Amino acid sequence: MSQNNNLFLTVSEVQRRIISDIQAVKGFERVDLRHALDRILAEDVTATFNTPPCDNSGMDGYAFKSSDINDQSTLTLKIAGQSFAGHPYSGTVRSGEAIRIMTGAQVPADVDTVVMQEHTEKPDDDSITITTLPKPYANVRKEGDDLKTGQTFLACGKKLSPADLAFLATQGIAEVMVSRKLRVAFFSTGDELRSIGETLGNGEIYDSNRYSLYGLLTRLDIELIDMGVIPDDRQAIENAFSTAASVADAVITSGGVSVGEADFVKETLEKLGQINFWKISMKPGKPLAFGTLGDCLFFGLPGNPVSVIATFYQFVQPALKRMQGQSIVLPLTVKAKTTEFLKKRPGRTDFQRGILEQSESGELTVKNAGTQASHVLTAMSRANCFIVIPAESSSIEVGEMVDVQPFEGLVD
Numbered sequence: 001m002s003q004n005n006n007l008f009l010t011v012s013e014v015q016r017r018i019i020s021d022i023q024a025v026k027g028f029e030r031v032d033l034r035h036a037l038d039r040i041l042a043e044d045v046t047a048t049f050n051t052p053p054c055d056n057s058g059m060d061g062y063a064f065k066s067s068d069i070n071d072q073s074t075l076t077l078k079i080a081g082q083s084f085a086g087h088p089y090s091g092t093v094r095s096g097e098a099i100r101i102m103t104g105a106q107v108p109a110d111v112d113t114v115v116m117q118e119h120t121e122k123p124d125d126d127s128i129t130i131t132t133l134p135k136p137y138a139n140v141r142k143e144g145d146d147l148k149t150g151q152t153f154l155a156c157g158k159k160l161s162p163a164d165l166a167f168l169a170t171q172g173i174a175e176v177m178v179s180r181k182l183r184v185a186f187f188s189t190g191d192e193l194r195s196i197g198e199t200l201g202n203g204e205i206y207d208s209n210r211y212s213l214y215g216l217l218t219r220l221d222i223e224l225i226d227m228g229v230i231p232d233d234r235q236a237i238e239n240a241f242s243t244a245a246s247v248a249d250a251v252i253t254s255g256g257v258s259v260g261e262a263d264f265v266k267e268t269l270e271k272l273g274q275i276n277f278w279k280i281s282m283k284p285g286k287p288l289a290f291g292t293l294g295d296c297l298f299f300g301l302p303g304n305p306v307s308v309i310a311t312f313y314q315f316v317q318p319a320l321k322r323m324q325g326q327s328i329v330l331p332l333t334v335k336a337k338t339t340e341f342l343k344k345r346p347g348r349t350d351f352q353r354g355i356l357e358q359s360e361s362g363e364l365t366v367k368n369a370g371t372q373a374s375h376v377l378t379a380m381s382r383a384n385c386f387i388v389i390p391a392e393s394s395s396i397e398v399g400e401m402v403d404v405q406p407f408e409g410l411v412d
Contacts, residue, residue, distance in 0.1 A: 008286075009279070011349050014314075018315055018318070018319050022319055025179065027179070027180035028042040028178065031178055033173065036160050036176050036178060037162065039160055039176075039178035039179070040160075040325045041154055041158045041177070042156060044152045044154070044155055045153060046150055046151060047150065047171055048171060049149055050147065050148055051145075052141055054106050055109075055140055056105060056107055057104065057114045057139060061114050061116040061120065061139065062115050063113065065113070068095055068096060069136060074130060076128070077128055077129075078098070079097070079126055080093050081100070083107070084102050085104040091108075092108075092110060098111075099111070113135075113137055113138055114138060114140055115132075116134075147170075153171075157325050181222060182223065182250065183247065183249050184251070185226075186213050186217070186226060187227035187253055188209050188210050188229050188230070189230045189237065189256045190256070191231050194206055195207060207229050209254040209255070209301075209303070209305055210254075212305060212312075216313075217252075225248055227243070237268050238272070244293070245294050246294075248296055249297065250298070250320065251298050252312075253300050254301045254302070255301075256303070257277065257289045257302060269300070272294075275291035275298060275300075276289065276291050278290065281391050282310070282348055284306050285302050285314075286307075297319065297323070302374075305374075306373075306376065310386070317331075332406060334404050335401050336365055337364065338365070338366055338397070338398055341396070342387065342389065342395060344394055344395050344396065349391045350387075350389040351387070352368065353368075354368060354384075354386065355368075355383060355385070366385065368387075369383035384407050385404045385405055385406045385407055386407075387403075388404065
């Protein structure tokens with residue numbers, strides 16, 4: 001039974017409605033560290049030993065006792081030995097002595113300070129003179145500075161970055177438990193659509209939306225089920241929805257969700273699922289269908305190519321991230337200064353396609369990427385961000401600060 005809402009909903013209200021009740025999919029797998037990049041952790045990871053595992057030097061230089069530092073301006077010490085990474089000094093360092101030490105090498109227990117090599121001179125082969133005295137305990141990385149035994153250092157729901165792989169490797173962890181990959185089926189509907197390679201007839205166009213969806217979904221590291229173009233035929237549409245819902249965690253379609261469009265689509269959704277048809281106070285991308293087909297989530301996106309991308313970023317991607325088990329799902333928003341006049345009428349939140357740049361002084365600036373019509377892909381292709389202008393706002397003057405959603409931030 002579908003729920004109809006003739007009122008326009010705000011973007012934030014629709015985001016809240018969509019992601020509020022979504023749970024992470026069930027199912028986990030253990031993967032090798034080299035295959036864990038961009039996967040979602042399915043459990044907390046805790047340290048089993050201190051990192052670093054011992055005091056070590058942060059500099060090439062000489063290690064000595066800070067108690068040898070006195071009121072004099074220089075200090076001469078006898079060289080007792082040396083400590084290299086992987087080859088620690090095993091002897092005793094007495095007062096008045098120092099050892100040669102390399103970056104990362106273990107600092108013996110009876111010394112506590114390292115002077116960098118540049119602040120020393122060698123009067124002979126057996127001694128050094130410290131010409132600039134360091135503060136006590138300088139240049140020593142303490143055991144457990146980074147991690148302590150039992151400390152949780154990566155939380156369940158974290159999307160693993162290259163730095164996280166390094167973090168795990170410092171603990172000798174070869175495998176991690178991650179959420180299984182989502183399975184997402186997607187297709188386009190419409191008699192006017194043709195696949196690439198087919199000959200276009202009068203009034204026909206190539207289906208571009210499946211290719212944008214393919215790219216957007218691939219960046220989320222998802223198992224894809226491309227079901228092609230489904231014609232406006234009652235049985236074909238019902239078969240497609242049933243098949244998709246039986247094999248996927250989520251189904252995404254483009255086209256057929258506007259009022260008066262594709263009666264077979266609306267009829268089939270109401271027959272097979274629990275679907276809401278919403279009008280959203282946003283531009284581009286006013287119509288949206290969302291609900292369930294059995295145990296499968298359903299997203300019915302508008303047909304215009306730019307609207308597909310805009311609604312995917314704002315509604316589908318956050319939902320899929322939540323299904324993956326990610327803890328942070330909403331798009332990243334930053335402030336930037338406009339360098340051009342941005343035309344807008346009050347009424348709907350506008351997601352204008354923009355070009356975000358950084359000035360020589362480090363300031364973020366943004367400008368229009370081109371014609372803002374929802375069927376025009378030129379500006380969408382040039383853009384690297386959405387300029388988000390609130391519903392109540394009118395045109396934006398040069399020099400005003402606006403909210404910007406970088407595309408790279410949207411997919412990370």
